[in-house]
Amino acid sequence: MSRVTVKDIVEKFMWEVVCGNAQALQRPVTLADTNRPGLELAGYFPGTQVKRLVVLGDKEIGYIQSEMDEISQRRAFEYLTGPKTPAIVITNHNPCPSILKEIAERKNFPICMSENKTSHVIVNVTNYLDEKLAKSVILHGELVRVYGVGVLITGKSGTGKSEIVLELIQRGHQLVADDRVDCYRIHNQLIGRPTPMIEGFMELRGVGIIDVEKMYGVASITHQTNIDLEIVLEPFRNTSDYDRVGIEEKEYSEILGIRILKMRIPVSAGRPMSTIIETAITNYLLLIQGTDSAKEFEERVLAEIAHNRDEELKENKNK
Numbered sequence: 234m235s236r237v238t239v240k241d242i243v244e245k246f247m248w249e250v251v252c253g254n255a256q257a258l259q260r261p262v263t264l265a266d267t268n269r270p271g272l273e274l275a276g277y278f279p280g281t282q283v284k285r286l287v288v289l290g291d292k293e294i295g296y297i298q299s300e301m302d303e304i305s306q307r308r309a310f311e312y313l314t315g316p317k318t319p320a321i322v323i324t325n326h327n328p329c330p331s332i333l334k335e336i337a338e339r340k341n342f343p344i345c346m347s348e349n350k351t352s353h354v355i356v357n358v359t360n361y362l363d364e365k366l367a368k369s370v371i372l373h374g375e376l377v378r379v380y381g382v383g384v385l386i387t388g389k390s391g392t393g394k395s396e397i398v399l400e401l402i403q404r405g406h407q408l409v410a411d412d413r414v415d416c417y418r419i420h421n422q423l424i425g426r427p428t429p430m431i432e433g434f435m436e437l438r439g440v441g442i443i444d445v446e447k448m449y450g451v452a453s454i455t456h457q458t459n460i461d462l463e464i465v466l467e468p469f470r471n472t473s474d475y476d477r478v479g480i481e482e483k484e485y486s487e488i489l490g491i492r493i494l495k496m497r498i499p500v501s502a503g504r505p506m507s508t509i510i511e512t513a514i515t516n517y518l519l520l521i522q523g524t525d526s527a528k529e530f531e532e533r534v535l536a537e538i539a540h541n542r543d544e545e546l547k548e549n550k551n552k
Contacts (some may be wrong), residue, residue, distance in 0.1 A: 237262045237365045239320045239343050242286075245361060246347065246354075248322060251329050253343030260343060262286060262319045265362035267355050269293060274301065274309050286358060287313055287321040290351030294327040306332045314342040322358075324351040360420075367417040367424075368489050376409040376425045376458065377401055379514045383425060383458035385414065385493075386510075388466030392500050395437055397466070400507035407455045408445050411435040416460060418489040423460040432456070462494050462517055464510060469501035494520075 240258035243250060250258070268285035272278075274296055289297075297306060310333045313321065320343040323329055329344060337344045347354050374387035375398045386394050395411060402408055410427035411434065417424045427433075433446045433454050446454050463486045485492040496513055500506060519525075 235365050237362060239345075241365075242320075242358065242361070243345055246349075246357060248345040248347050251323075251344040251346055252334060252337040253320070253341060257341045257343045260319045262362060263366070265359055265366050267358060269351075269355075270309070270313055271296075273313060274305075276305060276308065278312055281312075283315055283317045284319070286319050288351060288355060288358075289321060289323045289327065290354075291325055291327065294323065294330070297330050303332060306330065307336070310336045314340050319343070320345060322347055322354060324349060324354045364417075364419050367419045369415060369417045370489060372414040372416050372425075372488070373412065374414060375411055376414045376427075376460065378407040378409060378455055378458045379511060380406075380518065382462055382514050382517065383409070383423075383460045384510070384514060385425065385460050385463045386466065387463060388500075389468075392466040392468060393506070394466060395435055397506045397510065399435065399437065401510065402445060402449055402453050404507055404511070407453060407458075408433075408435065409455055409458050414460075416488060418491060421491070423488055423491050423493065424457055425460045426457040460488070460493060462496070462514065464513065465495060465497045466500050466506075467497055469499040469504075 238258065239253075239260045239262060240255075242248070242262065243258060264282065264284050264286075266282070266285050267288045268282065269288050269290065270281075270293065273281055274293060301309070310330075314333075314336055321333070321337070322345045324347050326346075326348055329346070334344065336342070349357070372385065372387075374385050375394045377384050377386065377398055379401060386398065388394055398408060398411070409425055411431065413428055413431070415426045415428055417426070433444060435443050435445055437443060484495045484497070486495045494517065496517075498506075498509060498513065
């Protein structure tokens with residue numbers, strides 16, 4: 234998770250700083266939520282999350298100007314400019330209340346102004362912070378985008394993950410990350426990205442490091458993708474009981490609290506792995522659209538069994 238300060242937000246959205254020096258702008262922002270302090274302005278403070286960025290819009294400024302006397306303003310503003318609150322931003326060309334400015338200058342508390350509407354400020358800030366403060370984890374594997382699906386390919390070392398991914402790239406699919414995947418939970422989705430230092434590069438045993446973009450074109454890589462599916466490559470074993478039909482209970486991986494479908498595919502010499510993975514992903518696309526090939530096959534088999542049983546009963550009655 235990255236460290237975000239008030240200065241980062243000010244520079245990102247080009248806010249005007251009304252109060253607060255360079256030291257004040259180094260206050261950390263640790264929550265992606267914002268606070269529109271309706272109850273706090275009314276004098277009710279229990280339960281307030283003081284670590285949120287405070288947003289004063291048209292309604293708040295209107296209430297302050299028309300309903301709050303000096304004593305109630307001082308009480309509310311002393312609370313809202315506490316040591317754990319990152320900053321206050323005033324939206325939509327509204328003026329900064331003089332008492333708030335006085336208290337903020339005394340405390341060296343950051344107050345900013347934005348020309349944008351309150352709703353736009355909240356959405357922009359929340360999205361920005363949600364991404365910057367996202368929980369993250371490092372995954373070992375290959376991340377590719379095949380038919381628009383983000384596929385995490387994992388497995389033990391030596392199963393040929395890089396070679397299979399190279400075949401997929403040659404077939405027109407996109408590389409996101411080789412060997413190390415930086416995974417983030419953003420807006421309740423898993424986002425995978427490469428480490429900047431090795432972005433666009435792959436390691437192939439016996440060949441070394443290759444520049445995928447220069448070898449296969451700019452469309453052969455992408456900088457990030459959702460992680461929708463995990464494919465685990467396993468060495469083929471005759472003794473293993475693999476799912477041949479697909480009607481067994483589906484397996485899932487849980488990453489940062491989000492479940493994604495997991496498929497286990499055996500690898501052996503001569504198997505066209507890139508074709509098999511393309512087929513698995515096509516089948517996955519059908520599955521999320523409501524078409525389960527395995528269940529349709531099972532229903533067809535059961536219907537045939539029932540038909541044969543009925544025919545057998547008829548024959549026995551006619552004897």
